[in-house]
Amino acid sequence: MKPEFVHATRALAEAFYGRPAPRSFRGWVVLLDKKPVGIGGLYTDGGYPMAFSDLKEELRPHRGALIHGVGLMRKMLRDIKVPVFAAANPDEGTAPRLLAHLGFKSVGVDTPDGALFMRPPE
Numbered sequence: 001m002k003p004e005f006v007h008a009t010r011a012l013a014e015a016f017y018g019r020p021a022p023r024s025f026r027g028w029v030v031l032l033d034k035k036p037v038g039i040g041g042l043y044t045d046g047g048y049p050m051a052f053s054d055l056k057e058e059l060r061p062h063r064g065a066l067i068h069g070v071g072l073m074r075k076m077l078r079d080i081k082v083p084v085f086a087a088a089n090p091d092e093g094t095a096p097r098l099l100a101h102l103g104f105k106s107v108g109v110d111t112p113d114g115a116l117f118m119r120p121p122e
Helices: 010-017 063-078 095-101
Strands: 004-007 026-032 035-045 048-055 084-088 105-111 114-119
Touching: 004 063, 010 026, 010 035, 026 063, 035 063, 048 063, 084 095, 095 114
Parallel strands: 048 084
Antiparallel strands: 004 026, 026 035, 035 048, 084 114, 105 114
């Protein structure tokens, strides 16, 4: 089955995390066999947008879907006129490289969620 990208809803976020989403956000969910296996988007923290993404192991073999997700994030970031932040999950070794690819730079601060990165507005 091919992964399907849909706009995120509270119900889909809860199905992905197995509990209510930790915060309100806008973004997308990736479905595989109608099961949420990926999620990503933007939420606001301290007045600034924060980018995030999470995926389940079942999505990793679907490289095309991962690339499509990066493109969706790039589109979301394109029109934002303030800095956007993201934390690189220390359990996800590719996070810093992906964030750099999206224009984020390390700010040299560690958070409970990982190293903090910032993307300046274009």
